[in-house]
Amino acid sequence: MALVDCDRVAEIRVRGWRSAYRGLMPQSYLDAMSVPKDAERSRARLLQGDGSVVNIVAERDGEIVGWACHGPYRDGEVPAGGVELYAIYVDPARQGTGAGRALLDESLRRCTAAGHTRMYLWVLQGNTHARHFYERAGFRADGTEEPFEVDGAEVPEVRYARDLTV
Template sequence: MTGADIDAVAAVRVRGWQSAYAGIVPQPYLDAMSAEEDAARRREYFARSDGRAENLVAVDGTGVIGWASHGPYRGEDARTGNGELYAIYVRPELIGTGAGRALMDAVLERAAERGFTRLRLWVLEKNARARRFYERAGFTPDGVEQDEDYYGTALAEVRYVRDLT
């Protein structure tokens, strides 16, 4: 990903949230999302990046169609050498076309090259489509759960893990 991709990535991310989390995350939270505001935040992150997080984009003839971000695990046991998939999204109309799978394959390859022996991720418990996607990619729940607050509503998240060795 380059700085020139930020607007497109923000659009993919916001549309991805609004599609994937409809009926799960409170609608006012989704309605309040803005690609322009997200792009401004991404520019800040990008400008002060220390290189720990790696952002990848999937492109086709129309431009950016997907985005993923990964880096060191941010949890309580962050010093273990585990990596974390922070986010992965494709344009909603391209779900099921293999774009997400290709992006996941690139993340898994890059994470292993970076020396991570395991990759973790958090997914909303009620996001059945995403959970199936992660399970098909070899991730399994490891029994750790947490709640995240979305617009005043606590939603359960499940941690998944995949060995990279």
């Protein structure tokens, strides 16, 4: 992902949150999300990053339709060889076209090639659509759950894991 991609990726991310998390977290929080602010945060992260976080975009007909991001595991202890998938978002108008699966496959491929042996991710407990997507790709809930609060509402997360094969 390049700096010029940040605006489109932010648009996809904000639209993705508003679509995927409607009814799972306060609507006031989703409504307050800002594409320009999200794009600015993305640009800052890219400029300040050390290269350990990998951003991938999916394009169709020259337009970015999705984005994925992975890197070092962020929360607490993780067994050696583990990596975390931070996010996958596809423009809601392009869901079901294979872009999400292509992004996931590319993240898995890159992490395996880098020598990682296990990938983790966090998903909202109530996000059944995403949970099924990850389960179809071989991820399984590993029994670890985290409380997550958004604007005073509890939206617990479940950790999923998948072994990576060389």
